[in-house]
Structures are given as C-alpha cells and as structure tokens.
Amino acid sequence: MSVGQRQPEPLRRIITTHDSTSGRAIFSDTVGEQVSFTGFPVPPGKPTTSDYALAYNTSTFPVQGLSPVTSTTPESKANLDVKHYQSSLFDPSPLNPPNGTSCTIVEVPWGSGVPMHRTTTLDYGVIIDGTTELVLDSGEKKILKKGDVFVQRGTAHAWRNMTEKKDNSGVLRVFFVFQPIEQVRLEGGKVVDQDLNLSLHEA
Template sequence: MSFQKNVKASPLRDNTRHITTHDPTTGKAIVHSSTSGNWSSFDDGKLGFNVIYTTSKFPPDINGDEDIKAHEKVMASDKLGLVNPGGTVCRTVDFAPGYECMMHRTQSLDYGIIIEGSVEMILDSGEVKLMHRGDVAIQRATMHAWRNPSETEWARVIFILQDCEKVEIGGKELGEDLGRGTSGLPPSGNDI
C-alpha cells in the first residue's frame, strides 16, 4: 500500500472542519477555528484519508480547550493508527471507482456513514451488503473490507471509530489485524 502524506486523491469536494468553543468572558458559543482537510493518499491514490478530529479519553475534557490541545498533540505525533487508544477518531475516507481496500479488523466500535456514492461492506464470512448514501454500518471489531462498486464515481464514507474493550470469541482474543500491504499506517496499539 503506497502512502503519501498531504495529498488529496479524489476529485470530491474537500470538507471543512469548524470547531466551536466558548468565549471565556461571556460564555457564548464562538468558532475556535475553521480548517480544510489534511488528506493522506494510499494505494496509488485510490484511497484517501482525512482525520477530522480525535479524542484521547472518554468522556473528553473540553474545559480550557483540553480536547483541542490533545487532538493537536495526537496529530503532531504522526503515530495515529486507525484507532486512538482510549478515545475516538472521526475520519473521512474516499474510495476510487472500483477500489476495494484490504480485509482488516480494528479493535473498535465504528460508525460508517455513507455520504457520497455507494459502498459494499464485505465481511470475512463472504457476506456482502451494498450501502447507499445515508446508510450506516455499525462495525463491531469484525474482519471486513470496503469496495466502491461504481466504475466511474468516487465514494465517500465518514467513519467514527471508538476504542473498545478487548474482543474474545470462542476463547480467542481477536485484536487488530491491518491486513496486507499496510506500510505507512501505524498500528493503533490499543490491543496490547
């Protein structure tokens, strides 16, 4: 899996993140910052990641903008895997036409919300579900892949990944499995 940092692969519109906070004098809501995406490209530009936000504990501490400081520290570390141990990750993922990502598993409870195009959720059992704009997948630490079935259009999914307790099935601990060809993607480290 080839990896390029700060490269947006898809032609889909960039998304802007607007973070709110409170005016320390009035207590009224204000915009802390508005920033465009910071994309990374994988698999020769067929897969794009944009981390929108992370938290590093649950529940997060938003007093004094502690959560924003924690997010900035995580992003500066360059060590964020798919999951942030003890916290959450909100990520936009773009899939090229016909692209299928590697079969993988994260130790997390994930919400995958289709916002552009259609995506197939492929499970290691062989089961496949075609999902359309507005559909939501609840991934519960299962082995899965994603495929964009369109031959011409890009697809976009927003994923919210939440760290979870270790998963044990039939006496076997599952843990994270990033699958084939994942160089450039650090392990999450939450299954140690």
Template sequence: MAGKSTSSLPEVHRFITDHDADGKAVFNKSVPEEGQWQPISDAANFFLAYTTHGFPIALNPAEKAPDVTSYKNDLETVKSLTVDNGSVLRFVDFAPDTEPIMHRTTSLDYGVVLEGAVECHLDSGEVKTLQRGDVCVQRATNHAWKNISENGGWARMMFVLLPSEAPVVGGKTLGLDLGSHMPDTVEPK
C-alpha cells in the same frame, strides 16, 4: 504529504466550536477549517477530522481547550486507525476500481456513506451494499470496503471509531489485524 484529497469529491471543512471569555459560543480558529488529506494508497485517502482522549472528554479549563490542543498534536503524531481510550472522526475517500483491504481494528465503528455506493465485505464471504445515507455498525470484525459507485466515481464515508474490547470467540482473542496489504502509514504506534 497531507493536503487536498485527490478525489473528485467536494472538499470537507471542519468547524470547531469554542467559548469566548464571556462564555459565548464562538468558532475556534487554532486549527485550519480545510481538511488535510493523507493518501493511504491508490485505493483511499484519509482525513483525520477530530480525535479525543479519555471519557468523559476533557473540555476544561475551557480557556485552554485541552481537546483541541490534543487533536492538533494527533494531527502530527497519530498513525493508527484508532485511539486508545478516545474517539476518532475520520473521512475516507475510496477510489473507483480498487481491491478492498481486509482488516480488523479493536474498535466499534460507525461508518456512514456520504457519497457513492460502497460494499462492506466480511471475512465470512458475506457482502452488503451501502448507499448514500446508510450506516454500518462495525463491531471489531474483519472487514473491507469496496467502492461500487456508478460511472467510476469516488465514494466517501465518514467513520466514528470508539475503542472496544477485543472479541473473544471460541476462546480465541480476535485483536488488531491490518492484513498484509494495509500500508505502513496506518500502523499502530
């Protein structure tokens, strides 16, 4: 059930720019500005803020806004964490006091802490603490996020995910691994 986030953090609004018939910049009104959140588990809520397909990103014919049309379709159909040959902009609200879920996607991700404090756990046992404004460049590694915000508050991160090659280490390909605890709602198509 998509809707308002169950976190205590402020709502996220998405504003998409476009062009009018004269080529002037305007705001596209075909997608609601309010975030449509999807509860993934007791641990997190996702908001799929935008997606694209292909590089470079198709903006023409401008009158038809093909990227916006594609994103509107993805809001109904995308169930994977990444998009093949495209980009994903996602917000994630992490609940306090929940166990991190170890996972790996075949993508290069920029993860920026917007609110709270978050630990990035790697399967090697290494851990880094990220504070508001910090960024983690996650390069198709097995990782997990844990909210460690003070006073039991929610944490929010923004992620940009870009498809990547699967890393090959010691002759072994390290591909998608959603772990045994990742919910079915984010299984790849």
C-alpha cells in the same frame, strides 16, 4: 494519496468553543479549517488504494478539558481536546487513540477498494457519497448506498467501491467514528485481535 489516482480536495472542518465570559458559543480558530487527505494504511507498507482525513480525535472518555482559559482555568488546563487533536495532525492516524475517539473521512477512488482488515474498534459509519459493497471475512456481503448507516463491532471487513463513474466521478466517501472496545473473545478464550494485513494472509 492513493497510487495513480487524484489527490482529494481538503475537507472543511469547523470547531466551536465557548466565550470565556458570556459562555456563548463561538467559532474556534485554534486549528485551521482545512484538513488534508493522506493514504489509508491498509495493509501497512503497501501502496494505498484509498485516502483519509482526520477530522478530529480525542484522547479521553468522557472528553476532558473543554473549558476556555479563565481566571480559574489556566492555559495549561484549557482546551485540552483541541490541543491533543492539533498535535495529532503532525502524524495523523485514522484510528482512535487508546482511550478516545476518532472522526475520519475515507475516500475510495473509482475502481478501487479497501482490502480485508480488522481493527479493535467499534465503528459508526455513514455513506456520504457513492455506493459500496461491504464484504465480511465470512463471505457475507451487503450493498450500502448514500445515507446508509453501519455499525462494525471489531469485525473483519473489506470495502469495494461500486459507485458509477458518472456519480461524483466514481468516488466513494464514508464518514467514520472509531471508538475503543474491550477484546472480543470466542469459544475457548480465543482473542480476535487487530490485523491490518488480513488481505495478505488470504492471498
């Protein structure tokens, strides 16, 4: 939970699966619908200023093991993605596994932000609630509002919550899908690597 702020309400996440005989879509009850929020670890070891909920993640691409249990698919080979996600909830990370993806919801309380950091991921994002300023380490900035979509390609960035207090109690809520990428290389072969402590370097 972000220090000195409210505890976000758990979000509701629904998972579907297949009926093993008819093939029709049905709802899965393997994992409970409620997903709790926890402090977003940027920078690591410091008081958190925002929260996240791990709505889902996968460990393979393409995703493998979605078949239900049948006479040809034993329990050990069935629903592998759900089993992986279920085990991830014991020690959740907002970022994706090395060869998979992660679906994460981030909430930033009114008056807060997410410090400068860089992840080795390609991020799809949608502003669900509120308004934010996306700040790059070059100094460039853009205001994003509810419904706006962004794509971050392994770049350093910070978030400033610009939401008015009267709007959703000032909470900024962002939907992310994190995906693995190859290393980004610059002139001279310099590698742009993950760094969750960029804000500390700049201080």
